[in-house]
Amino acid sequence: MTTMRERLRNPETVQTEITTRLHALMQAKSTQAAAHGSHFAELWALTSQAAQGGKLLRPRLVLGVFDGFRATAATNTHPRETAIDLAAAVELLHFAFLLHDDLIDEDLTRRGVPNLAGSLVTSVASTQLQGSDPGDETRRMHWARSSALLMGDLMLTLAHQVFARARVADPERSRMLDLLDTTVTETVAGEYIDVSLADAQITPTLPLVLDMTRMKTATYSFELPLRLGAIVAGAGALAEQRLGDVGRHLGIAFQLQDDLLSAFEQSERHGKDQFSDFREGKETALIACARLTNEWPLIERLMGPTNFSEESGRALQQLLHECGARDVIEAMVRDQIEIAENILTRDDHVIAPEVCQFLLALMARMVGRQS
Amino acid sequence: MTTMRERLRNPETVQTEITTRLHALMQAKSTQAAAHGSHFAELWALTSQAAQGGKLLRPRLVLGVFDGFRATAATNTHPRETAIDLAAAVELLHFAFLLHDDLIDEDLTRRGVPNLAGSLVTSVASTQLQGSDPGDETRRMHWARSSALLMGDLMLTLAHQVFARARVADPERSRMLDLLDTTVTETVAGEYIDVSLADAQITPTLPLVLDMTRMKTATYSFELPLRLGAIVAGAGALAEQRLGDVGRHLGIAFQLQDDLLSAFEQSERHGKDQFSDFREGKETALIACARLTNEWPLIERLMGPTNFSEESGRALQQLLHECGARDVIEAMVRDQIEIAENILTRDDHVIAPEVCQFLLALMARMVGRQS
Numbered sequence: 001m002t003t004m005r006e007r008l009r010n011p012e013t014v015q016t017e018i019t020t021r022l023h024a025l026m027q028a029k030s031t032q033a034a035a036h037g038s039h040f041a042e043l044w045a046l047t048s049q050a051a052q053g054g055k056l057l058r059p060r061l062v063l064g065v066f067d068g069f070r071a072t073a074a075t076n077t078h079p080r081e082t083a084i085d086l087a088a089a090v091e092l093l094h095f096a097f098l099l100h101d102d103l104i105d106e107d108l109t110r111r112g113v114p115n116l117a118g119s120l121v122t123s124v125a126s127t128q129l130q131g132s133d134p135g136d137e138t139r140r141m142h143w144a145r146s147s148a149l150l151m152g153d154l155m156l157t158l159a160h161q162v163f164a165r166a167r168v169a170d171p172e173r174s175r176m177l178d179l180l181d182t183t184v185t186e187t188v189a190g191e192y193i194d195v196s197l198a199d200a201q202i203t204p205t206l207p208l209v210l211d212m213t214r215m216k217t218a219t220y221s222f223e224l225p226l227r228l229g230a231i232v233a234g235a236g237a238l239a240e241q242r243l244g245d246v247g248r249h250l251g252i253a254f255q256l257q258d259d260l261l262s263a264f265e266q267s268e269r270h271g272k273d274q275f276s277d278f279r280e281g282k283e284t285a286l287i288a289c290a291r292l293t294n295e296w297p298l299i300e301r302l303m304g305p306t307n308f309s310e311e312s313g314r315a316l317q318q319l320l321h322e323c324g325a326r327d328v329i330e331a332m333v334r335d336q337i338e339i340a341e342n343i344l345t346r347d348d349h350v351i352a353p354e355v356c357q358f359l360l361a362l363m364a365r366m367v368g369r370q371s
Numbered sequence: 372m373t374t375m376r377e378r379l380r381n382p383e384t385v386q387t388e389i390t391t392r393l394h395a396l397m398q399a400k401s402t403q404a405a406a407h408g409s410h411f412a413e414l415w416a417l418t419s420q421a422a423q424g425g426k427l428l429r430p431r432l433v434l435g436v437f438d439g440f441r442a443t444a445a446t447n448t449h450p451r452e453t454a455i456d457l458a459a460a461v462e463l464l465h466f467a468f469l470l471h472d473d474l475i476d477e478d479l480t481r482r483g484v485p486n487l488a489g490s491l492v493t494s495v496a497s498t499q500l501q502g503s504d505p506g507d508e509t510r511r512m513h514w515a516r517s518s519a520l521l522m523g524d525l526m527l528t529l530a531h532q533v534f535a536r537a538r539v540a541d542p543e544r545s546r547m548l549d550l551l552d553t554t555v556t557e558t559v560a561g562e563y564i565d566v567s568l569a570d571a572q573i574t575p576t577l578p579l580v581l582d583m584t585r586m587k588t589a590t591y592s593f594e595l596p597l598r599l600g601a602i603v604a605g606a607g608a609l610a611e612q613r614l615g616d617v618g619r620h621l622g623i624a625f626q627l628q629d630d631l632l633s634a635f636e637q638s639e640r641h642g643k644d645q646f647s648d649f650r651e652g653k654e655t656a657l658i659a660c661a662r663l664t665n666e667w668p669l670i671e672r673l674m675g676p677t678n679f680s681e682e683s684g685r686a687l688q689q690l691l692h693e694c695g696a697r698d699v700i701e702a703m704v705r706d707q708i709e710i711a712e713n714i715l716t717r718d719d720h721v722i723a724p725e726v727c728q729f730l731l732a733l734m735a736r737m738v739g740r741q742s
Contacts, residue, residue, distance in 0.1 A: 164535035189407035
């Protein structure tokens with residue numbers, strides 16, 4: 001007898017399927033790029049490389065949900081090829097957001113390696129004409145950042161093209177386009193609140209930071225993939241809506257846990273610079289929560305780039321623990337996970353059991369994650 | 372008897388139709404934006420305002436071609452509503468490009484009035500939290516520019532949404548999506564060459580600058596609207612291709628003439644700062660042409676922001692005339708217009724006579740334009 005688990009695809013197979021499709025999509029565009037001159041073809045090659053380094057969390061969610069529904073006979077599913085295309089498009093959308101997010105944050109690296117702008121700054125093409133003019137470095141940086149901006153636009157376009165061309169019936173196309181539309185709008189709204197907080201243009205409050213967390217991360221990283229997988233699998237509106245709710249709670253939990261990891265774990269365990277959020281004075285939910293406590297004046301003084309040291313980092317860890325903010329956020333993570341679990345374990349078969357199984361397993365891994 | 376001219380719509384009526392549709396599209400999104408908090412709603416309101424100040428050249432081209440084909444009974448046309456939607460989407464695409472282009476150029480105004488980033492910098496919302504910290508201005512600028520970047524993404528998304536949802540048959544949808552795809556790719560490639568030239572990352576040559584002119588301006592401003600109007604009107608592939616050729620030649624002529632106006636006309640006549648191209652050291656076709664002449668060392672020394680004066684401006688006008696570059700570019704404009712005219716006056720009725728009439732009238736105005 002086959003168990004549910006065995007009926008779901010091997011994660012490595014899925015990973016390969018997504019990587020292959022992503023590569024094919026980029027390759028098709030690369031040929032087109034070459035027609036616009038060798039300079040643009042070089043830029044495209046670098047972009048294509050940068051697009052393919054991710055963990056593919058989002059496309060794996062699309063296919064996990066799709067395969068889960070497909071394992072039941074109840075839904076009127078589209079071909080798996082269509083689901084793989086859309087999964088790749090979700091990764092391209094993520095990449096487009098990363099390119100523009102890194103510009104806003106003025107970052108030249110991501111997870112320790114140069115991002116597109118970072119690799120352009122040091123590329124051969126950009127240095128071949130370099131003289132001894134002190135303005136050269138400024139120009140090269142402007143050129144690299146502008147190129148990343150333009151390629152972000154192209155990735156956003158490519159993601160939309162895949163959605164617009166998906167071979168699905170008109171009602172599903174409408175649902176998918178509505179989903180994409182609200183997703184991009186919410187993500188932009190979330191990013192806007194993020195940058196408004198970072199640049200001190202609006203007053204930080206815990207509800208606002210939680211809203212930002214949901215809109216900036218949960219919507220496109222979790223709600224979109226889960227709902228998309230459901231639509232392509234031919235699941236009904238109720239199943240899609242419930243999975244959207246699951247995604248939202250899961251996404252908030254994921255981001256809050258990320259904030260906790262960044263604040264309290266050793267850098268080797270989560271891949272970021274130790275204390276980078278503290279040093280940047282990042283407005284996370286953890287910090288917004290600490291604002292409400294008596295310890296805030298002490299905490300505020302220790303955060304931010306001026307005179308930041310490892311010592312202040314450790315003092316902040318201690319204070320964020322003592323003031324209760326850590327406990328509050330940890331409880332929020334547990335609550336969000338629990339709400340998601342409750343939706344998934346309702347016994348009315350609205351969401352196919354294989355889909356629930358897939359997501360519950362994911363959540364179990366997430367609760368224990370340290371990176 | 373009705374003449375051809377009379378059968379085409381009154382330009383003011385068309386202008387109103389486009390403005391109304393554009394307003395409706397933005398209004399629908401504005402309601403959606405309000406659901407994401409008051410801060411985002413304010414940003415949306417400013418963006419919506421900024422989106423509606425254009426001359427609407429591109430959407431008027433879409434509708435001019437559509438109406439021209441519709442005046443003949445030969446084509447299997449879609450409803451005019453669809454054409455108006457797509458015309459508005461072309462304007463949104465233009466607006467998205469302008470937002471990102473202004474970021475790359477670090478401009479805070481366009482045609483003498485503040486652009487989105489410019490109006491954000493001075494908006495009430497951005498100053499309410501302002502203290503006396505000298506970093507405040509830097510932060511406000513970063514916030515304003517980041518917001519414009521994000522809204523450019525949203526406008527690009529909105530344009531794609533309209534294309535993806537257009538109520539046309541599948542073959543036409545494919546043609547339209549192909550057209551949108553090559554248009555965005557070429558425009559990005561053109562912008563990339565532009566920024567690579569401006570930042571001295573690639574060597575300027577006349578063919579490269581002409582390529583850039585075509586890709587950056589002609590493709591989305593002329594080729595896209597003409598081909599799109601033809602597709603929605605149900606015209607065949609040959610008519611679409613010919614109109615694409617017309618658009619390309621017309622677009623190159625338009626941009627070259629813009630370069631000439633900027634170099635040789637009084638600012639009151641073309642709306643830009645007098646000598647702004649010279650002061651910025653902009654790599655136009657006129658300059659690329661002058662590079663090939665003996666006068667280049669003299670010309671090079673006078674261009675660029677360092678010590679630029681009205682005197683150097685007038686000296687440059689004189690030199691660009693004497694070296695022959697002005698004559699070459701003026702001849703190119705005439706040639707491009709002539710090629711377009713030759714395509715439009717072929718006597719085989721591939722392009723409907725009303726469409727030819729509309730475009731020939733436009734070209735006649737263009738040849739005489741001084742703004």
